[in-house]
Amino acid sequence: MAIHQQVIKCFFLRNQSxxxxxxxxxxxxxxxxxxxxxxxxxxxxxxxxxxISPFALKTPFVSGVQADGTATDSWWFIFAKGMLLVHLxxxxxxxxxxxxxxxxxxxxxxxxxxxxxxxxxCFVADLEGEAPVLGDMEFRDLRGLFGAxxxxxxxxxxxxxxxxxxxxxxxxCGKCGTAMIDRRSELARKCPxxxxxxxxxLSPAVIMSIVRDDHILLARAPRFPAGMYSTLAxxxxxxxxxxxxxxxxxxxxxxxxxxxxxxxASQPWxxxxxxxxxxxxxxxxxxxxxxxxxxEDARWFSLSELPVLPSKISISRLLIENFISAEAKRGV
Numbered sequence: 001m002a003i004h005q006q007v008i009k010c011f012f013l014r015n016q017s018x019x020x021x022x023x024x025x026x027x028x029x030x031x032x033x034x035x036x037x038x039x040x041x042x043x044x045x046x047x048x049x050x051x052i053s054p055f056a057l058k059t060p061f062v063s064g065v066q067a068d069g070t071a072t073d074s075w076w077f078i079f080a081k082g083m084l085l086v087h088l089x090x091x092x093x094x095x096x097x098x099x100x101x102x103x104x105x106x107x108x109x110x111x112x113x114x115x116x117x118x119x120x121x122c123f124v125a126d127l128e129g130e131a132p133v134l135g136d137m138e139f140r141d142l143r144g145l146f147g148a149x150x151x152x153x154x155x156x157x158x159x160x161x162x163x164x165x166x167x168x169x170x171x172x173c174g175k176c177g178t179a180m181i182d183r184r185s186e187l188a189r190k191c192p193x194x195x196x197x198x199x200x201x202l203s204p205a206v207i208m209s210i211v212r213d214d215h216i217l218l219a220r221a222p223r224f225p226a227g228m229y230s231t232l233a234x235x236x237x238x239x240x241x242x243x244x245x246x247x248x249x250x251x252x253x254x255x256x257x258x259x260x261x262x263x264x265a266s267q268p269w270x271x272x273x274x275x276x277x278x279x280x281x282x283x284x285x286x287x288x289x290x291x292x293x294x295x296e297d298a299r300w301f302s303l304s305e306l307p308v309l310p311s312k313i314s315i316s317r318l319l320i321e322n323f324i325s326a327e328a329k330r331g332v
Contacts, residue, residue, distance in 0.1 A: 053265040053267065054265060054318065055155070055265065055266070055267040055315065057117075057152050057155055058151070058152055059117060059118050060117075060118075061115055061117045062115050062116045063114065063115035063187070064113060064114075065113060065184065065185060065186060066184075067113050067121045071116060071119055071121040072119045073098065073119055073120035074098055074099075074100070074121050074122075074123065075097070075098060075117070075120045075121070075123070075153075076096070076098065076099065076101070076123050076124075076125060077096065077114070077122065077123065077124045077125070077157050077161070078097055078101055078104075078108070078124075078125045078126075078127065079125070079139075079160070079161060079164050080126075080127040080129070080130070080132070080139050081130070081139075082141075082142070082165075083131055083139035083140055083141055083142070084096075084140055084145065084157055085097050085131075085134070085138070085139050086137065086138065086139075086149070087137055088136055088137065088138050093149075093150070094148040096149070096153055096157070100123070100125075101125045101127070104137075106125075106127060106132065108125040108126055108127055109127065109128045110125065110126040110164070110167050110168075111126075112124055112125075112163065112167075112182070112187075114156070114159065114163070117152070117156060122156060124160040124161075124163055126164045126167065142157055142158070142161055142270070143271070145157070146311065146312075147312075155268065157270075158268055158269075159268065159270070161270050162200060162268075162270045162272065162273050163187070163200055165270075165272045165273060166198075166200040166273065167189070170198045173194060173198075174196065174198070175194050175196045176191060176193050176196070178191050178192060178193035178194070179192075180198060183197070187199070200273070201273045202273055203235055203273055203274045203275070204236045204242075204274070204275045204277060205233055205235045205236060205274050205275070205276055205277065206233065206234060206236060206242055206245045206246050206249060206276075206277050206278075206279060207231055207277070207279070207315055207316055207319065208231060208232055208233070208246050208249070208258075208261070208278070208279040208280065208281050208319070209279075209280045209281065209319040209320065209322070209323055210231075210250060210256065210282070210283055211280065211282055211283065211323060212282070212283035214302055214303065215300040215301060216301055216323045217231075217232070217254065217256070217283070217288075217298060217299070217300055217301075218230060218298070218299070218301050218306075218307065218320070219231075219253070219254065219290070219295045219297060219298035219299075220295065220297050220298075221294065221295055221296065222296050225308070226308075227307055227308040228307065228308040228309070229297075229301070229307040229308070229309070230310045230314075230320075231316045231319050232249060232250060232253055232254065232298075233249070233276070234248075234252070234253070235274075236277075242263075242277055242279070243261045243279075246258065246261050246279050246281060252291060252294075253290065253291050253295060253298070254286075254288050254289065254290055254291075254295075254298050255286050255287070255288065256284075256285070256286040256287075257284040257285045257286050258281040258282060258283060258284050259282055259284045260282040261279050261280075261281045263277070263278070263279055264278040264315075265278045265315060266315075267314070267315040269314075269315075276314075276315050278315045278319055280319065280322065280323075288300075303324060303327045303328070303331075306320075306324075
C-alpha cells in the first residue's frame with residue numbers, strides 16, 4: 001500500500017491491529033480516509049477503508065468536564081445574544097478570545113469547560129444583555145465567521161453555541177419546574193427536586209441529493225437568498241431509520257420515490273442543534289409535485305444549468321459538488 005509520507009497522521013497498535021490514519025490525497029481534506037490494517041483469524045493483514053467526514057476536526061479534540069491544568073493555552077468561546085466574541089487585529093486572520101470573561105471585566109451568567117484541543121483548554125461562556133464594546137474585539141454572528149475563522153475553530157464554536165442554547169433553554173426542570181443545576185461529572189443538568197436529568201439537545205436530520213441520469217434535483221424554500229437552490233432535507237421522526245427518513249422526506253416534499261440510498265458524510269449544524277446526515281440517492285419513479293408549505297420550486301438541473309448554490313459551510317454543497325465531480329468525470 002503506497003501512501004504519501006507527508007500525509008500520514010499517526011499509527012499505533014491496538015488490539016492486534018495496525019491503525020493508519022492518513023489523507024487519501026495529499027493536501028485534500030475533503031478526501032480524508034481512515035485506512036485500517038486489521039489482523040484476520042489466519043494472521044494476515046486485511047485492509048479496511050473507512051471514510052472520515054470532511055467536516056470532522058483535523059486536530060483531535062477531547063471533551064471533558066474539568067481542566068487538568070496542563071494546557072499551555074486557553075481559548076474562550078464567549079457569546080452574547082448568540083454572537084461570538086473574536087479578535088479583529090487589523091488585517092490579520094480573525095482569532096478566538098484567549099482571556100476569560102473575568103479578565104475582560106465581564107460577568108457571565110454561565111461558563112463551562114469544553115475540553116482540550118491540541119495544547120489549548122477550551123471554555124464556553126454566555127453573557128446576559130447587550131454585547132459590550134471591547135477595543136479590538138467584537139461580537140460577530142457565527143454564520144458570518146465561516147471562512148474567517150479557522151475551520152476547526154469554527155466547528156468548536158459551533159459545539160460551544162449549542163451548549164449555550166441548551167443551557168439557556170433548560171434553566172428549569174421540564175417535569176416539575178424547579179431550577180436546574182449543572183452536574184460536575186458530565187455535561188448535563190439535574191433537577192434537585194425530582195432528579196430529572198437533561199442532556200444537550202441534538203436533532204438528527206437527513207439531507208440528500210437525488211440524481212436522475214445526468215441531472216440532480218434541487219429545490220428552494222421561500223427563505224433562501226434570491227436564485228439559490230439546494231438539496232432536500234428534513235428531520236428524522238421517532239421510530240424510523242435514516243434511510244426511511246430519506247424516502248419519506250423526498251416523497252413528502254416532491255412526491256418522488258428514490259432508491260440506492262448511500263451514506264456520504266455527517267455534519268454538526270449548530271443552528272441551533274442539528275446533526276445533518278448526508279446521503280446520495282437515485283430517482284426511482286414519480287413526477288415532481290412540491291409541498292408548497294415547505295418549497296416554492298423544485299426542478300432537475302444538468303451540470304450546465306446549475307443555479308446559485310448554497311455556501312460551502314453546508315453539507316448540501318458537498319453533496320452537489322460530488323454530483324458535479326461525478327458528471328465531470330463521465331464527460332471526460
